Amino acid sequence: MQNENVADVIIIGGGMSGLSAAHELAKVGLSVAIYEKSDNVGGKMRNYYDEQGKYLGEHGFRVFTGRYFNTLALFDELGIRNNLQASSANHYLKDCMISCIPAKNNFSGIKTLFKNFWLKFKNLGIKDFLGYISAVKKIIKASQLSTKDLDVLDNITIAQYLEIDKYPPFTRSYFHRTCRFTNAIDINEGSIFCLAQQTGSFLSEATRFGGKGFLYSLTSPTTEAFINPWINELNRLGVKINKNKTVREIICTDDKKQVKSIKLEDGKLLHAKCFIIATQLEEAIQLAPGINQAELLINSHKIFSGIQFHLKESSTNKLPKGSGIHSLLDSPWEISLAHQDKGMWPDYKFSEDFDSILSIVITCWLEKGIKIKKSALDCNREELIEEILFQINYHKNFSIDPSSIVRWYIDPTLLYDKEKNKFVGSSSKLYCPRVGEYKHRPDSVTPIDNLFVCGEYTKTVYQISSMESANESGRRAAKATAKYLGLDTELIKIYE
Ligand SMILES: Cc1cc2nc3c(=O)[nH]c(=O)nc-3n(C[C@H](O)[C@H](O)[C@H](O)COP(=O)(O)OP(=O)(O)OC[C@H]3O[C@@H](n4cnc5c(N)ncnc54)[C@H](O)[C@@H]3O)c2cc1C
16 A cells, blocks of 8 residues: 655645635645545535536536625635626516626615515515514624524524514515525524524625625636636645545544544545645545534535526527526525526627526425425436426516526536436535534534635534535634644634
């Protein structure tokens, strides 16, 4: 078996958290090597190309809020802030759809917020209107409670805190769906602490004078607008990125106080002074069983993924224009869609045979569909497509002419059992935090002296799984690693 000392720090996983940790450590002068199991870095925020390098679509879609202090600082540092654009979607809740709020500046944001609010409620009864106001007031109040109240608030579900049963059906369903769509949390499972902290801080940043605004999206695919410029900088700093390298094992000393090495799939052993696990939750548990109770979070690791339609222009297609996310409140699979067309990316050239991409995420994989009457997880590929198209056409605002579909492309991280002819899971699940879990989320430090962890599921100020929480966690793991190695940790910034 070969032994190799590769760097001061080895990072397992090259998603947002692993790249962030690598960046911070390289800046303080350490040598860093990333080992990434797939053929490219980026993890859940990457997009896909075919073998000829043609863009196939995003793994989901990328939305940034004004509250992403760490991520926005990274964009500034890389000099790519212009690659973010204000989102331009509208709210159409009265027609069973929500979508994100634009971010041009705070004034236009607030104006749109009021306009959307009016659009939303002008056709509803007074009970719904008052119910909504009362629930929003409660969320804002919870966001103002101090983190001292964390233990109490983290043990109360959103539904309990809002006393959701008291509201009329529309308001109940509105909160249920918006929480799922915007935060990937269920009001009966997520804690009010999680929601209040995220929504409250986001709203205050959006409305604060001089704040950073509402929502942003990228001006082209994530790899081109964000990941590639970042990789260039990491290369400049000497970070070694090893793709298609799966880490199979972490080998510790007999007293379990130190990691000695990691073992790759081919049996090769690699040494370093420190190691950082930056994988998804399930992989982290397999690599380091028992670290900081992370196993307790496993039921909150869920499929959150979808499909891309490559479309030719058609006069009968009714699809969103502009750069927002649109969530269909009347869809049992809780479908959200983003339309990457000239309205979203005016200068982007797609492959010659299609004009735009409709990117779909299914949030609820267990609920029965309307047409096929099966859950998304129980469908075969063709049934999945048929049901998605049916749910989009069923929704009042949108429709797709089937003849405009050039092809569809299912997210390759979705696992498909060819014998059973159905979906069986995902290799890239999302951590959807649940009530009472905050105390179980691992810190960046572990009981093993030279082993650290980061990732969306670890303890961060920004608690909802996102590029921001992953970026923050990478910075935290870098700081802990630098401290262990006796370096000046002041240089590693965490923006709260
Ligand atoms: C569909 C979808 C839409 C989203 N939309 C948004 C959005 O609009 N805005 C937002 O802020 N966030 C969004 N998110 C969330 C955000 O993308 C993630 O929270 C974040 O990217 C997670 O980063 P991470 O580093 O924690 O994990 P990951 O991205 O999962 O990275 C983990 C990496 O580790 C690698 N790995 C795993 N096991 C091993 C191993 N044994 N050896 C080597 N490498 C390994 C994986 O291949 C992967 O690259 C979305 C997520 C999804 C799924």
